[in-house]
Amino acid sequence: MPTRIDVALGPRSYPVLVHSECLPQLGTTLRSNGLAQTNAFVLTNPDVAALYFSALETSLKNAGFLRIVRHEIPASEEGKNWDIFSATCAALLEHFPDAGASPLVLLLGGGVVGDLGGFAAAVYRRGVPFVQIPTTLLAAVDSSVGGKVAVNFGGVKNIMGAFSQPRLVFCDLATLKTLPPRELRxxxxxxxxxxxxxxxxxxxxxxxxxxxxxxxxxxxxxxxxxxxxxxxxxxxxxxxxxxxxxxxxxxxxxxxxxxxxxxxxxxxxxxxxxxxxxxxxxxxxxxxxxxxxxxxxxxxxxxxxxxxxxxxxxxxxxxxxxxxxxxxxxxxxxxxxxxxxxxxxxxxxxxxxxxxxxxxxxxxxxxxxxxxxx
Known part of the structure; x- marks a missing residue:
């Protein structure tokens, strides 16, 4: 059983689930937490996608998700900029233009994916639900929790952003096994x-x-x-x-x-x-x-x-x-x-x-x- 920590924020409260080898249960976990969408927009980076997207996609399909769109951004902090943010919003609009078919946004990656993707979810159609799925130790213990989402702009770190809480944080500690040693440290x-x-x-x-x-x-x-x-x-x-x-x-x-x-x-x-x-x-x-x-x-x-x-x-x-x-x-x-x-x-x-x-x-x-x- 995963360890569950509740972030108590009244109507914006959500659970953080921490366990290992649990990515195959993501789809059913989303359903059991009231996130019964049929569409998913998965933001990730190329390295993480190569390792974990297939398992995530299978889990979503098994739970009844019908349309799953993957969008990749650079993993580096330099990529957490307005141009990449704008391109991510453009992808959301391209794939999900109908307000009646807005997706659940899944943020599969480290802090850059979580920060930029959370900000995109916060502003697209004035806010669509999103889930943090951290794959780095830093994101697991810090950036995935708390609702601060942002991008760098004008040479200032995290200056453009919002407070927007995820609906769920789903932390599979097994993903940390593939971290480069420098990132783990x-x-x-x-x-x-x-x-x-x-x-x-x-x-x-x-x-x-x-x-x-x-x-x-x-x-x-x-x-x-x-x-x-x-x-x-x-x-x-x-x-x-x-x-x-x-x-x-x-x-x-x-x-x-x-x-x-x-x-x-x-x-x-x-x-x-x-x-x-x-x-x-x-x-x-x-x-x-x-x-x-x-x-x-x-x-x-x-x-x-x-x-x-x-x-x-x-x-x-x-x-x-x-x-x-x-x-x-x-x-x-x-x-x-x-x-x-x-x-x-x-x-x-x-x-x-x-x-x-x-x-x-x-x-x-x-x-x-x-x-x-x-």
Missing amino acids: SGTAEIIKYGAVCSNTLFEELEAGALEKLLALDPDTLEDIVSKCVQLKAAVVAQDEFDKLGIRNVLNFGHTIGHALELSAHYALTHGEAISIGMAAATRLALRLGLCSPEFQTRLEALLRRAGLPLSHPGHPELFDPMLRALQLDKKFRNGKNLFVLPNAPGAWKQVEDIPWPLIHSAMREALEETTRP
């Missing part, structure tokens, strides 16, 4: 983030060896840790669905400098690698502001290293200026004041506004230098 950055600012218990569990079992794709550990991360995110989203109260900002630990670096480096770093560097930089800021201890910094950096994640992106001083420009467009900044999510101790955090820019500049430069800490 990348996904652990978001897991370590949850431990660092949301759950001391999770942080200590990772330190005690769960991290290595996760990277070895131990089935029990995978289901346990992914489910715990989804529970943590679901609890935050339930309190602040539309990001208005500041509660949901906790999920942005490491993302302020991390997003600026990811964008400025033209996605030479994976999202998880950039967030790892961003968490290390934010922790240095916290230490200098007296918000966390050197012991916490040591423990966090040790976990990131054990996951095979970087603490800096050395040899690229030319990225400082574009990083600074990207940082100043961060969605958390208001009225000319910066805002950072900084750690206090495992499972504890604080929002800090208007940090002196020289401190931020120092943290950014260190993110572009060789890390010398042991």
